Amino acid sequence: MTIRRRTFFVATVAALASTQALAPRPTRAQQRFESIFMFIPAGPGGGWDSTGRAIEQAARAAGLVGSFQFENVGGAGGMVGLPRFVNQRRGQANALIVGGSVMVGAGITNKSPITIRDVVPIARLTEEAGVVVVPPNSPHRDWASLAAALRANPGSVSVGGGSAGGTDHIALGLILKALGRNPREASYVAFAGGGPAQAAILGGQVGAGISGYSEFAEQIKAGRMRALATTGAERIPGTDIPTLKELGLNVTAANWRGVFAAPGITPAQRQALIDLVTAVHATPQWKEILAQRAWTDAFLAGDAFAAFLSEDIAKTETVLKDLGLA
Amino acid sequence: METLALLAGGFATALSAQNLLFAFAGCFLGTAVGVLPGIGPALTVALLLPITFKVPAASAFILFAGVYYGAMYGGSTTSILLNTPGESATIITALEGFQMAKQGRAGPALATAAIGSFVAGTIATVALTFFAPIVVELALKLGPAEYFSLMVIAFVAVSAVLGSSAVRGLTMLFLGLVFGIVGVDLQTGQPRFTFGLIELLDGIEVTIVAVGLFAVAETLHLASRHRYGEDQLLPLSGSLWLTREDFSRSWKAWLRGALIGFPFGAIPAGGAELPTFFSYYIERKLAGRPEEFGRGAIEGVAGPEAANNASAAGVLMPMLTLGLPTSVTAAIMLSAFQSYGIQPGPLLFQTQGDLVWSMIASLYIGNAMLLVLNLPLIGLWVRVLRIPRPQLYGGILVFATIGAYGVANSVIDLAVMYAVGLMGMLMKRYDFPVAPVVLGMILGPLAEQSFRQAMTISQGDVTTFVTRPISATFLALAAALVLAPPVLRAYAVSRARA
Numbered sequence: 001m002t003i004r005r006r007t008f009f010v011a012t013v014a015a016l017a018s019t020q021a022l023a024p025r026p027t028r029a030q031q032r033f034e035s036i037f038m039f040i041p042a043g044p045g046g047g048w049d050s051t052g053r054a055i056e057q058a059a060r061a062a063g064l065v066g067s068f069q070f071e072n073v074g075g076a077g078g079m080v081g082l083p084r085f086v087n088q089r090r091g092q093a094n095a096l097i098v099g100g101s102v103m104v105g106a107g108i109t110n111k112s113p114i115t116i117r118d119v120v121p122i123a124r125l126t127e128e129a130g131v132v133v134v135p136p137n138s139p140h141r142d143w144a145s146l147a148a149a150l151r152a153n154p155g156s157v158s159v160g161g162g163s164a165g166g167t168d169h170i171a172l173g174l175i176l177k178a179l180g181r182n183p184r185e186a187s188y189v190a191f192a193g194g195g196p197a198q199a200a201i202l203g204g205q206v207g208a209g210i211s212g213y214s215e216f217a218e219q220i221k222a223g224r225m226r227a228l229a230t231t232g233a234e235r236i237p238g239t240d241i242p243t244l245k246e247l248g249l250n251v252t253a254a255n256w257r258g259v260f261a262a263p264g265i266t267p268a269q270r271q272a273l274i275d276l277v278t279a280v281h282a283t284p285q286w287k288e289i290l291a292q293r294a295w296t297d298a299f300l301a302g303d304a305f306a307a308f309l310s311e312d313i314a315k316t317e318t319v320l321k322d323l324g325l326a
Numbered sequence: 327m328e329t330l331a332l333l334a335g336g337f338a339t340a341l342s343a344q345n346l347l348f349a350f351a352g353c354f355l356g357t358a359v360g361v362l363p364g365i366g367p368a369l370t371v372a373l374l375l376p377i378t379f380k381v382p383a384a385s386a387f388i389l390f391a392g393v394y395y396g397a398m399y400g401g402s403t404t405s406i407l408l409n410t411p412g413e414s415a416t417i418i419t420a421l422e423g424f425q426m427a428k429q430g431r432a433g434p435a436l437a438t439a440a441i442g443s444f445v446a447g448t449i450a451t452v453a454l455t456f457f458a459p460i461v462v463e464l465a466l467k468l469g470p471a472e473y474f475s476l477m478v479i480a481f482v483a484v485s486a487v488l489g490s491s492a493v494r495g496l497t498m499l500f501l502g503l504v505f506g507i508v509g510v511d512l513q514t515g516q517p518r519f520t521f522g523l524i525e526l527l528d529g530i531e532v533t534i535v536a537v538g539l540f541a542v543a544e545t546l547h548l549a550s551r552h553r554y555g556e557d558q559l560l561p562l563s564g565s566l567w568l569t570r571e572d573f574s575r576s577w578k579a580w581l582r583g584a585l586i587g588f589p590f591g592a593i594p595a596g597g598a599e600l601p602t603f604f605s606y607y608i609e610r611k612l613a614g615r616p617e618e619f620g621r622g623a624i625e626g627v628a629g630p631e632a633a634n635n636a637s638a639a640g641v642l643m644p645m646l647t648l649g650l651p652t653s654v655t656a657a658i659m660l661s662a663f664q665s666y667g668i669q670p671g672p673l674l675f676q677t678q679g680d681l682v683w684s685m686i687a688s689l690y691i692g693n694a695m696l697l698v699l700n701l702p703l704i705g706l707w708v709r710v711l712r713i714p715r716p717q718l719y720g721g722i723l724v725f726a727t728i729g730a731y732g733v734a735n736s737v738i739d740l741a742v743m744y745a746v747g748l749m750g751m752l753m754k755r756y757d758f759p760v761a762p763v764v765l766g767m768i769l770g771p772l773a774e775q776s777f778r779q780a781m782t783i784s785q786g787d788v789t790t791f792v793t794r795p796i797s798a799t800f801l802a803l804a805a806a807l808v809l810a811p812p813v814l815r816a817y818a819v820s821r822a823r824a
Contacts, residue, residue: 043734044372050661057379073735076510076527080736083524109515110527158783165515189470189779190512195644195651202648205469206783218649218671292667325515 041081043074077106127298129232336683356396410541415598422626433566446584446632450639470779475800477773489759502766525738542747583632591640
């Protein structure tokens with residue numbers, strides 16, 4: 001009985017949805033792939049999942065791909081899904097996996113036998129710079145003041161962010177190192193997820209906070225957090241927050257996301273996927289999604305991406321060693 | 327007044343035929359996922375996310391809110407009828423609810439749960455409408471030190487569910503603490519008790535253990551005892567509805583449950599489980615007939631059921647006023663906002679007022695809809711008990727298995743669930759209480775992480791817990807709860823002697 005009931009619900013919801021679906025049928029003129037298998041090494045609803053779904057949205061609207069099939073296997077920063085993708089999809093020419101900085105770090109901290117090196121880099125798509133904030137009642141009005149406090153005694157300023165060894169922690173480690181201190185001296189307070197971390201900063205429970213810009217953007221706009229510096233190579237468009245580089249600290253860190261192919265594919269098959277993702281990136285729909293989601297375009301494909309990746313892995317490994325986590 | 331005008335505007339949107347249909351679909355779907363063990367509202371909303379590409383924002387959020395509220399209603403049904411909680415927030419309901427069902431009082435138990443959910447849900451929605459910003463600002467005053475002290479109170483309150491033997495109860499609590507520790511430690515990034523299994527790095531899901539301990543263990547227990555004909559459930563005796571006495575015992579519990587549940591939703595470490603468990607403790611302490619607890623006291627169903635629904639509304643407060651998700655479902659709803667190009671934050675009420683108010687209006691509608699949907703269903707649900715038990719529990723096992731696998735598509739999760747189920751069967755056989763395991767699993771990590779966060783912030787100064795006023799108040803309250811009964815008893819004895 002319950003089964004029938006459930007299918008009925010799903011049918012109702014689907015029917016409701018389809019009444020709204022009046023989008024024009026895509027033309028099949030420039031279809032490059034009959035189907036793409038998209039593997040998301042995270043649960044539905046997160047950043048990797050929305051990246052994968054955004055690719056689907058843009059590719060299908062432009063008629064580049066006939067159909068998409070998704071599989072979500074979440075856990076441990078992608079380290080649960082990655083081995084499954086590598087083992088099950090070896091040599092499959094139409095399989096893609098979404099990944100990024102988090103996966104680089106997770107592979108190192110978990111000492112996983114299968115890491116991001118075991119998949120074939122296709123393209124980096126987006127990136128997000130980090131931002132250092134303080135509560136509005138903080139004595140630190142600008143970066144110089146906070147930097148001086150951190151340089152004098154890193155332990156005196158508690159800094160809230162995501163889980164230990166994650167991108168936020170790594171960014172703080174890079175900052176302390178550039179300030180001439182040992183990253184291990186940090187008073188880093190790890191919170192489970194963005195909600196608790198934001199609450200702790202808003203409530204002035206911690207001295208400062210560090211996270212991806214989008215996480216804090218609305219609080220900054222509303223004046224409930226004071227942004228002191230961003231960690232990207234350039235300023236975040238539409239903001240006047242200086243970068244650490246401008247402030248004289250040689251630190252850049254950004255949380256990037258991209259797609260990879262299964263191991264064992266031929267160079268021609270790899271090129272076909274690179275061409276596909278390049279074409280997706282060129283569609284107006286992709287630009288629209290970037291604007292809507294406030295993602296920063298960081299497109300980098302093929303060999304250039306592969307080179308960036310090795311550099312990123314080496315850099316992350318060094319910081320995590322400094323933090324005592326690798 | 328302005329609030330009322332805005333709310334009226336929200337009702338105008340939410341009452342359109344299409345949005346009513348979405349609210350109904352959400353409530354229906356939510357009730358169904360609430361009933362099914364393992365499948366929760368978070369997963370359901372996540373699976374419905376692609377709908378955001380197709381429908382207007384208001385309709386999607388009305389649907390999601392319906393799922394969220396509906397799951398809180400549905401979860402109690404299987405807790406009461408079959409001792410297999412559909413959600414972790416309805417575990418406490420099973421303690422008294424299942425005992426009531428065993429005595430043929432499943433009807434009143436389901437009725438008090440449904441009406442209590444409606445009463446508390448509505449009170450909480452009214453509070454959300456008028457006081458959200460104030461409550462959220464207060465919640466922000468709580469830091470890790472205060473959470474830890476709150477957990478100390480929670481550990482004192484655990485005494486209410488330890489069962490007849492303190493040693494057995496505490497053993498189970500510690501077992502729960504061990505389950506809670508498994509996985510990568512948040513503060514250091516190091517794995518603990520994972521035995522080299524990648525799948526255990528994120529820890530063990532509370533739902534998996536709860537479903538194992540209740541649904542699987544109950545099934546195995548029945549299978550092992552079947553030929554002895556033990557534990558027969560009485561299909562139904564007496565009225566389906568609340569008697570005058572039931573009602574007079576329930577209404578205060580509903581109100582207290584609502585009062586406890588609402589603020590808990592607002593604090594980032596809350597969740598819907600903690601308030602149910604505080605409510606149970608308080609009802610037990612205040613009960614006129616405490617000896618009935620553990621044998622089917624209706625207050626023990628009414629209070630926690632009200633608390634979990636009130637906390638569901640509470641969770642929406644920080645989400646709508648500040649863009650802070652305090653539950654997994656809320657986090658997924660936030661990502662749905664983003665797929666409409668809406669950045670949820672402190673300005674949401676100003677920039678997306680129409681959307682927010684129609685969502686709040688839909689909560690009132692959803693609550694009423696759920697009551698109308700659930701009350702007539704009681705007659706139908708109690709008939710579930712007439713299904714021959716081998717088939718019934720066989721079916722539960724199938725759904726529990728699908729649900730547990732569905733959480734993360736992980737075979738390890740299934741193995742854990744069945745291992746825990748086997749253990750649960752032995753626990754039942756040798757009279758160890760199961761609730762402390764789940765509570766230990768929920769409280770342990772919260773207490774540990776808040777303690778360490780507080781210590782990092784205070785740079786290792788333990789006095790932070792007593793120098794911060796709110797934290798000190800919580801600790802004093804915990805001490806009073808422990809010390810007051812023996813002191814009062816001693817005082818009474820000395821008076822009697824004098």
